[in-house]
Amino acid sequence: MKGRGCWETASVRSFCSSGCLNKFKKDDSGDDDEEPAAPADNSELHHTLKTLSLKLNDLSTCNDLIAKHGAALQRSLNELDSLKIPSECGEKLKVVNERATLFRITSNAMINACRDFLELAETHSRKWQRALNYEQEQRVHLEETIEQLAKQHNSLERAFCNTPGGPASSSKSFSEGSFLTSKGENSEEDEDTEYFDAMEDSTSFITVITEAKEDRKPESGPGTTTVDWTSADNVCEVLDGASFMPKDSCKVKRRVRIPDKPNYSLNLWSIMKNCIGRELSRIPMPVNFNEPLSMLQRLTEDLEYHHLLDKAVNCTSSVEQMCLVAAFSVSSYSTTVHRIAKPFNPMLGETFELDRMEDMGLRSLCEQVSHHPPSAAHHVFSKHGWSLWQEITIASKFRGKYISIMPLGAIHLEFQASGNHYVWRKSTSTVHNIIVGKLWIDQSGDIEIVNHKTKDRCQLKFVPYSYFSKEAARKVTGVVSDSQGKAHYVLSGSWDDQMECSKIVHSSPSSDGKQKTVYQTLPAKLLWRKYPLPENAENMYYFSELALTLNEQEDGVAPTDSRLRPDQRLMERGRWDEANTEKQRLEEKQRLSRRRRLESCTAGCGGEEEKESDGYVPLWFEKRLDPLTGEMACMYKGGYWEAKEKKDWHMCPNIF
Template identity: 90%
Template sequence: MPQTNQRVRALRTGLMDWKRSFPTKDDSGDDDEETASPADKSELQHTLKNLSLKLDDLSTCNDLIAKHGAALQRSLNELDNLRIPSESGEKLKVVNERATLFRITSNAMINACKDFLELAETHSRKWQRALQYEQEQRVHLEETIEQLAKQHNSLERAFRSAPGRPPNPNKSFSEGSLLTSKGEDSEEDEDTEYFDAMEDSTSFITVITQPKEDRKAEGGTGTSSVDWSSDNVLDSASFVSKGSSKVKRRVRIPDKPNYSLNLWSIMKNCIGRELSKIPMPVNFNEPLSMLQRLTEDLEYHHLLDKAVHCANSVEQMCLVAAFSVSSYSTTVHRIAKPFNPMLGETFELDRMEEMGLRSLCEQVSHHPPSAAHYVFSKHGWSLWQEITIASKFRGKYISIMPLGAIHLEFQASGNHYVWRKSTSTVHNIIVGKLWIDQSGDIEIVNHKTNDRCQLKFVPYSYFSKEAPRKVTGVVSDSQGKAHYVLSGSWDEQMECSKIVHSSSSSSSSDGKQKTVYQTLPAKLLWKKYPLPENAENMYYFSELALTLNELEEGVAPTDSRLRPDQRLMEKGRWDEANTEKQRLEEKQRLSRRRRMESCMSGHGQGCTIEEEKESDGYMPLWFEKRLDPLTGETACIYKGGYWEAKERQDWHMCPNIF
């Protein structure tokens, strides 16, 4: 018995040494992905934890068997020494025989455990060496790939500067002209905050049942007056006709030219810097601004139009959650960077007849890039947000973190929903095909009823059994009672299933308890529209995106449609677009310097830090800073006047930014 315990302790020590040989997030900080991917580490840590737990169980059972076996033997020996009647002696003999059988069986089990421990102890060293070797090979491979990328860049430069080869400045971008600019666009922002996703997100299992089987269970809950089998708002949420429009919109744009440019040659010296402060040629852009990308979130506005008619707040939450997920569906193939708007740039979407809404965006800050957005719908809802884009280039990937709260209010019910966007990551920056993923948790809160929806965007992993781009969620009321389970993917569709019964399962191997939800069959909430024909040659734009940069009469002179470099790029004249982009950025820097000089001349002794920030910051034309009572943050809220100015065609107050 002591020998078994000794072997258990030896194997546990070996496992801990094995675990320490692989760096964790705490050991490696931001560089943890340089040694092993999160999926590798997560799977390894999970396996090691399970093995340790099983060894603990085995050791405990071994100790208990030894302890209780010895106690039983002592008790039997004491009974043998007592003077007892012959009838009791027969019974004692039977008990002795059973105890002997138990001892034999226990010894057999202990011997089998010894054999298992010996085998595991032997193979654990082999596993440790094999995994260590694989880790070293992976690191070596990554270093080799990076070195090859650098050598490729050096050869490319040598080829361009070779004697007898005429330079073509219009089609090559030197590192000096793009990367060594000392203007405001090269400053590092050390104050950017980053928010990690919630780690204690709800873990659950769903079991589908038929409506007839659980009519009693459903009626017994007393939580909903809606009959799931009847035709209600959720039944028809996904079947929406786009309708016909009196205004003829364009259905295509010029095909994307086949320009080649080495991304590594542009970004290799920019690792760790704010992405918006890296002077980038338009070759990495798509012919839309960030303001237009924000407006694209409204593509599936019909979900909110349907949600207006929901009498039940938890059903309405399902549609709001589907709308929040649908905004990511346009990003699955869109790995190009949108134009960073000029300070004071605006974008309007006046589709009252076609979509029943009006939308206005304004760039209210340049560093960090921040845009304010307000939408009014004639169907009875309004949406507003101020989104600040925080992004970092980490060498192998780019993280894009939209900071700021999104507000949605339904006028009739007064339901007011607030949520935030998830983190987007662009992978394979150095080598391989670029691809984008969404990750993190989103919590949607109805501040009137305190209903909540927890959405989890599962990050993709080559080693995961989960479907790619998976999204799951649970809708709960103010008492914490779950009513609906949401499932789907952020690039295709979302479904909801009504919960008729819930129960807690036993603790899983990782120590967390999962909830089992018994649900009715799922109903489709939202499905992505198919992409237009030839979309792969038109930046993978959706039908709505193709119309956003279409010229319209009567818009403000600061509208993104009128931005010259973006217009030239859409037409395929990228060389001219790059020249125009540099002119606009220099004009913006000059405007900032003038504001600084005005501040200094007005005070004589220069500006304080607060005054400098105020003079550097843009005083929004159509939005104003207010304290948000729900989030406690200061955000830009629409103050009105834009649509009235458009009706009068009075734009004298607009700055000259183009």
């Protein structure tokens, strides 16, 4: 009991006091029918103890009644026995008397057992009550202590920022995303910061760079195609910085800024201290913790470096094409390095389209297809000859000192001309320093990209940050192999900056006895580099140029589009109080819709089936069996772009 109380109080830091958050009692995603928004452990214990006390009183009453009625029955039988009655009745009366005696003996045994249980329960109940009161006092004291420490830390940060040279150094540290601070600077948070083991053996290979003239043709196994590195211009040429900038070939003028983020004070502590271990989407959150984009728009933001796939279309070698696909999969994390705010949880049936054929050469559609768990389906078509689709379910947990975000679901990418079909899954994101210190995000885990046509594979490793490691932060390494398991390319870089690839000319086991492979490679070639952030990005939620345009109002979109969501629009304009009120209205509207679906589904659904589904059917996607993964996933069934062309949205639900 005591350990649990201490753990539950290890909660989120308090930036500064604010009383506006206590009124947000509902689920952030708008449905609290399945579990309470904020369970109160103390109230539940009090209720349990009260119920036990009532049951003990009932037992005591039953004990008294059995003793009373048993004595009355015995007196009646004694009176009957003294009467003069025929012998036949006397025999029956004797049998009844014997049975009454047995009942009395049994009742006395039960009464004695109940009395013993009652005394024991009352004794332990008093002990439990004293222990509960003690734990409550300790918890309140610990909460007050930690909250006071968090406020003092916040005051120290403000004082430091106001000192000469303070803001500049602080801004520099944050803009670089630096969390490589000295041990002395982080000594007060050593117990609350998650450190991984030293990463000396983190990579499974060692690369040795050699000159191009030393290139030796590797041994070719059966069915292996040897690729001429010097002739692969589409992937090998070193691109200069200008070639990575998006080309403004579109006639539509896109916005380049949004209103600056208001400097509102907020109190994380009051919301998160009782939510350790819970699903993040079920924690009640006001818009103060959000950025003015929905999860559907964040999912679409993965297409920012679509030019990597446009280049990959022209690759004649599947292993070289794999290098560009791997770089594209890594590039989707580059926007997360400073983006610590939470995107809006989409309403069920909410959509988001990105119709950018003129400048980006693609069309993208997302739809929120499930509410619990939150799940979004996504489909992209490019005029350059590739398609991408996925259904992503976000699983997240608040662990007290960090938040884990685990995207579940497979991502499919298919090139029409070659028929190459790639499948991979996303890595785990972790938000650190929840209690105290600067928030920072890390990516960790292994990703395997498989070309299901050629059986080529790419193993990517996102190296978790370690205080004791000499490795660069946010490091990503990988190896591209063909269907025979022969390695062709080594990939290296960081998920927030750039990725490079090097052609392998020779491989051999490590000579130091460790289970590593030494790859001799040609000099690295640049595959991808992150675009610079727009000017004043730190005041615009660190949005990229593409992110700034995603919530721009546009005519002709479906009435369920995220850009038409009123609370998100109010939040973007800085009217957060109005946005919070509007958010509550939308969530209540969504809860009412769900209750109506459940009521209509009750007649036609069985008991178990009803628990699994609330009767909602996505509008633009449908559940199908994925033949490659063997999982059921939502795939685009068509009709959206045709409806947009006809300006016919009569089938869309009214969710806003």
